[in-house]
Amino acid sequence: xxxxxRTWIVLYxxxxxxxxxxxxxxxxxxxxxxxxxxxxxxxxxxxxxxGIFIILPIMYLLRHKSRKAKYYVVTYLILVLWIxxxxxxxxxxxx
Numbered sequence: 118x119x120x121x122x123r124t125w126i127v128l129y130x131x132x133x134x135x136x137x138x139x140x141x142x143x144x145x146x147x148x149x150x151x152x153x154x155x156x157x158x159x160x161x162x163x164x165x166x167x168g169i170f171i172i173l174p175i176m177y178l179l180r181h182k183s184r185k186a187k188y189y190v191v192t193y194l195i196l197v198l199w200i201x202x203x204x205x206x207x208x209x210x211x212x
Contacts, residue, residue, distance in 0.1 A: 122211065122212050123212045126212055129167060130167045130170060133163070133166050133167040133168045134167065134168050134170060134171035135171075136163065136168065137160075137163040137164065137166075137167075137168025137171055137172055138168070138171045138172070138175055140155060140159075140160065140163060141160065141163075141172055141175055141176075141179070141181065142175070142179065143155065144160065144181065145179050145181040148181070157185075157188060160172075161191055161192070161195065164192060164195045165195055165198075167199070169192070169195050169196050169199050170199070172192065173192070173196065176189075176192070
């Protein structure tokens with residue numbers, strides 16, 4: 118059962134989501150305490166790697182990056198890319 122592609126993808130997305138959530142929360146902590154921040158390109162890279170599905174809710178819950186319109190645009194473009202990729206994989210019966 119664990120050897121199906123769908124299971125591996127779900128496990129991967131959960132793992133990268135946890136990592137991304139921790140990094141994002143740490144960046145919020147640094148922002149509040151005037152410490153060195155995580156570069157936005159790193160946060161976007163983690164979103165591209167699959168953390169996008171946890172980052173969107175966390176952005177609103179933590180109210181982090183809420184004043185950065187450019188950040189939102191890039192984040193939502195990454196979401197659209199992920200949805201398109203998953204749709205393609207599901208429609209082609211890959212997962």
